[in-house]
Amino acid sequence: MTTSAPAHQPDRKPVRLPWAILLERRLEIPRWLPVATTIGAVVVALVISGVILWFAGGDPIAIFIHIVRSSFGSLGVLSDTLVMATPLILTGLACALAFRMRLWNIGAEGQFLMGAWGASAVVLIPIVPAGTPSIITIPLMMAGGMAAGGVYGAIPGILKAFRGVNEIIVTLMLNYIAALWIAYWVFGPWSEAGFQLTAQFPKEAWLPRLSDYSSAVPAFSGLTVHLGLIFGLVAAMLVRFLLFRSRSGYEIRLIGDSPRAARYAGINVARNTVIVFALSGALAGLAGMSEVSGVVHRLQQAISPGYGFTAIIVAYIAKLHPYGVVVASIAFGALILAGREIQPSGIPAMIQGIILFCLIASEVVLRYRVRLERRMA
């Protein structure tokens, strides 16, 4: 046939490489692939970080060994890692639960702070008189933290469900409000002698630590792991059960995959939006409670180094699976801990960032088959 000239030919010739990368959509994703790509992405991220460290004049291998040693090297540092992981597990679960329904809760940080405030209120207002035994005080603090976080989480849920307000913007802004709310209380009504922190809680308001039992088991001495870790592990089991074994979980997954199909199945999407946001907020709030009651033992302004934001990465790495959240939280706990050991301390933050980038990039491998093909001249 005669090929007539196209009406518009490209003005410039594209640069041709001797090979081409071809992407083909995968029809089926093998079960092992998500795990493999996650591990692969982390390895690639470590290599990239290593190269950067090397360029900066450091010895990457030595640094990585140091990171591992300073977070898993002994019972003591392992305990510290788990203390770091505890708030991440709970906030990570909060994000994973909301993300399952495609609710982009970026506000775990704010819900964490409100949870810390709600738990503190129990002993600082005080709701229970001084000297109330732990067995009453601690459950009340848990309830206070979860209620405060849950109500705070329900706000973007209600706005989204009934007014269609974008939850990303609302949750993001609410983080600032929560931070200022905490600031008001620690500078003002609850300030101890004008410092930006409250008085230390009475012992009855402290979560038990392993070191509390060192008189019975000498090996426990100095171990700061507290009951909050158990909260996290139990919460992971409950969230798993909720998502995969309950009617509500089925509704959540269905709405997450296709809101229109969910409506067709007779599911009340608005109601679920509010409930899931409130549950997500309650989990983050419990993280805040566990932090003030298990670690800091008072409310202060700098109570979170951004747990609620790291939680987003944790949930993502875990592919929104509750047990994956536990594993990813421990890994990130280790990185945060190592940040105190390594100078400059920005390095773990850099590694975190690179890991996230690599994970997002690895989605391509998950969804497409990548083929490298030689071009013929």
Added chain:
Amino acid sequence: MTLELVIPDPRLAVEMRGIVRRFPGVVANDGVDFDLRVGEVHALLGENGAGKSTLMNVLDGLYRPDAGEIMVGGQPVEFRSPRDAIAAGLGMVHQHFALVPTQTVTENVLIGLDRPRFRIDIGRYDDEVAELAARHGLGVDPRARIWQLSVGEQQRVEILKMLYRGARILILDEPTAVLAPQEAQDLFRTLRSMVADGTSVVFISHKLGEVAQIADRVTVMRRGKVTASGIPISETTTAGLARLMIGRDVVETIERTPFDTGPVVLSMRDVEAESDRGLPALRGISLEVRAGEILGVAGVAGNGQSELAQVLTGLRHCSRGSVTVNGVEVGNRTPRDAINEHVAHVPEDRTGVGSAPNLSIADNLIMKSYREAPVSRHWSIDTGAVRRFANRLRETYSIAAPSVETETRLLSGGNLQRLILAREIASEPRLMVAVQPTRGLDVGAIVTVHRLLLDQRQAGSATILISEDLDEILALADRVAVIYEGRLVGLFDAADADVAEIGLRMTGGMASRPPEPGDAPRIVP
């Protein structure tokens, strides 16, 4: 000295030899030969999954063949992307359009081109596009935005895109699947004029009737192989093509027992409802459907059929009137209330509404029953019971899938529709609302769907069958209602229905005066 030369046939626009293309677990094209002559419409016929689209995606450069060679205009080619293909004058229009809804027709036509570099003088291009459209009878306003256009018009924009890029070979992947009958006729006219102009067209389809109407030659594929290669359409018969397509004789004998009048199940009184855009979509619909009866609703797309189905299933509010099922009001309630009254719904949009693509087959099968025993007890779901329930439906309705844990998006169209019907029938419907239940399905699946709907009728459920396929309605329905601009403009007994009369009313042919709000539906006879 003699030199062996392969002299390209000048009459061939495209020649494909021995194309092999594998996907994990399947050979989608198994040594396929195909040729396209200049200035012909060559139909590529086959069931869903026969490998038609794969073959054309290979030709278009979207997939690389694992083996085989392709010649375009006598020259061997190796396209790496559709961009290479269009540079060689070959353009493909896919089933799912790639248009930007918020941009104008002209902007969509220009997308991806290097000129104009800055969109300042868009007016000049509007004229160019308008002229090109007029030349080929593709009536579309270049300044209109895509979201304002009907599906048929959007398809014209896709064709325009290819023509503007200089396509002389056009591949259309099931172009009529989304079109109303009238729009399909318009498309055929356009194709005829383009072919007369020297353009060559590959027309992918699984509809025998339209292939006979538009094609010059036909190639039939089955399970990745060619079963008939480039036979002139004049030498074929519909029955012969069907046999080549599905490998056996299709005798769709629909056995219908006489309609046994049951009690009234569905009753609609003066129902009015608005469309998504807030325009009146239903303007006073009144009808009754009895148990054991199929009421067919015939009409051209966009005359209120979607809204009618949504009002019946609680997915859309009505602004006036009442809808009762077995005497219980379901209008203006929730979808849940409709489900509780055993209103089953086979929706028009199978992948967007009727299923959750990334959830498993089992999860999709329990969409209507997860609130009840044995699937759930109180608030917990019994995974063992789910698996048993899903496996039972998978076997009963022959849903072809490795397991019930397979993600639903991997199912073919026919299997997905079987899944949806299995789920809806398992909910023991008193009223079945089926919308376009066979659109896009292959012959084998259509037979299954028809049989299932008739079984339901036999079981005593009332059925509303909304379809644009008049033959389907006439074959299945006991009565036929014609819908036009949100009103019922005719009601016939299917036994003595006059097709010409129905067709006339579907297109508004009987309205002697412009319809006014508050008009009583004219019921004939």
